[in-house]
Amino acid sequence: MDISKQVEILKKNVVDLITEEDLKSKLEKTKAEGRPLRVKLGADPSAPDLHLGHLVVLRKLRQFQEFGHRIVFIIGDFTACIGDPTGRNKTRPPLTEEEVRKNAETYQEQVFKVLDPELVDIKFNSEWNAPLSARDVILNLASRYTVAKLLERDDFNMRYKSGIPIYVHELLYPLFQAYDSVAIRADVELGGTDQVFNLLVGRDLQQSHGQEPQVVMTLPLLVGLDGEKKMSKSLGNYVAFNDPPKDMFGKLMSIPDDLMPSYFNLLTDYSENEIKRILSGHPRDAKLKLAWTITSFFYGEEEASYEQEEFLRVFSRRELPEYMDAYEIETLYNEGVRTITDLLVFIGAASSRSEAKRLVAGGGVQLNDTRVDDPMAPLQLTPGSVLRVGKRKFFKFV
Known part of the structure; x- marks a missing residue:
């Protein structure tokens, strides 16, 4: 496809493109060299599931693949242990290496639901970040960026003016993320609009290492199910790739x-x-x-x-679902299930007794189309009874 046409397609839905001229130049250069662009996306495995917010950027990567370019998907197993301070008004609690490892395994599986595995290289950024010595960090990273520039970042600036502590490892996070671009010699890096500062640090760090700076492309942040805040696992307003x-x-x-x-x-x-x-x-x-x-x-x-x-x-049509999880009444009684609270916990509709009581208090539990108001009411089940929890969970009893 004509390069100008490629650029027009790739620009769709993009918020920041730094710069369009650089993108055209890189496409022309790689075409002349007979090689694909190296298009980078980094993701810290801070939670086990990718969600539809990630799909926005992954779909753009898929467009690059359709033009024959190669994706370098970087799993930030090293940077996740530091914690991305983006959008945070306090220090993010660090993840353990075990938590990061488990989450990273799921990322590899989920990303291929969108991307063509034949055109993806998966890298872990511990590969080049972990071996760095203190001397490397000081001379090759910290000495190439000023504190003044870091404090221009909105979240750091807000915390600094408000007197909220900023720890040195948080200031180093953008540098380690940027060093990923140096390590793989990225041509293009994608991210959400909240990542534009980190992506621009990547451009600066590449130049200071004598590399041609990457093109930066950012895409909109998808608003979550609450209609207010960006989709996030921690906010519970998400749709995960692995949702049933x-x-x-x-x-x-x-x-x-x-x-x-x-x-x-x-x-x-x-x-x-x-x-x-x-x-x-x-x-x-x-x-x-x-x-x-x-x-x-x-x-x-x-x-x-x-x-x-x-x-x-x-x-x-206000009918019951075709299939519902079924439980034997006799088994429930033998297991000591005596109240609605006991039942909600036993069948997994609530993770704890306190959550079960909150569900009942909020009017979210119905037994045979009758709202349950007392979480400690004695259980009265007959064959064919149906329990509804929230809008979408149904259970029947036999």
Whole structure:
């Protein structure tokens, strides 16, 4: 494809492009050299699951792959032990090496749900960061960047002015992340708009090491299911790659209506005209289309269609789901289950007795279509009883 056309496609949804001229130049140069661009994405395995917020950037990487370029996906097992201070008003608690290792294993599996594994190199940044000596850190990293520049960063600046402590290891984080670009000689680096400072440090560090600076591309942060804050595992407003299809479909049906344009634009391949047409109809139908499209991407059209029918069965026609987890009443009583609280914990609908009581107090528990108000009410189950917890969890008793 013509390079100008490639650039136009790659620019779609991009917020920062530093710089477009550099991107064109690199595409022309690599074409002349007969090699692909090295396109970098780094992710610290601070949680076990990738979510739809990550999908925004991964879809852009997939576009690079479709033009024949190579992705270098860097799992920040070293930087995760420091903790990215981006957007934090206090020091992030460090992860153990064991936590990082377990999370990193899941990242490798999940990234290939989006990217072509034939055009991906997976690297761990401990490979080049861990062997650095104190002398290396001082002379090759710390001496190449000023404190004044680091304090220009919004979160550091806010904490400094507010008197909130900033520890030296937090100041080093952007330098270690930037050194990844030096280590792999990145041509392009992608990230969310909250990462623009770190990505620009990568450009600076490459230049100070005599390399051609990488192109920086940032993409919008996906707003989470709450409709307010960016999607995040820690905030609980996320849809994970590994969510079961039922949960994925149900969560997407719960998003506020005003998020649909950005979700369609950032997470699907529909054209602008198709999105306008879909959104011009009934909001529920548009949301069904969105939930079906994303669920089918991860689980296939047949599974997505089944979950759509199940959703309509339960929420439109007010029928029970086709399949529900079933428990034997006799077994429950033999195990000492005597109250609704006991039951919620035993079947895994609540992680603790206190959470079970909160669910009941919040009106989220129904037994045979009757709201349960007393968490300690004696359990009265008969064959065919159905327990509903929240909007999407159903259990039957035999």
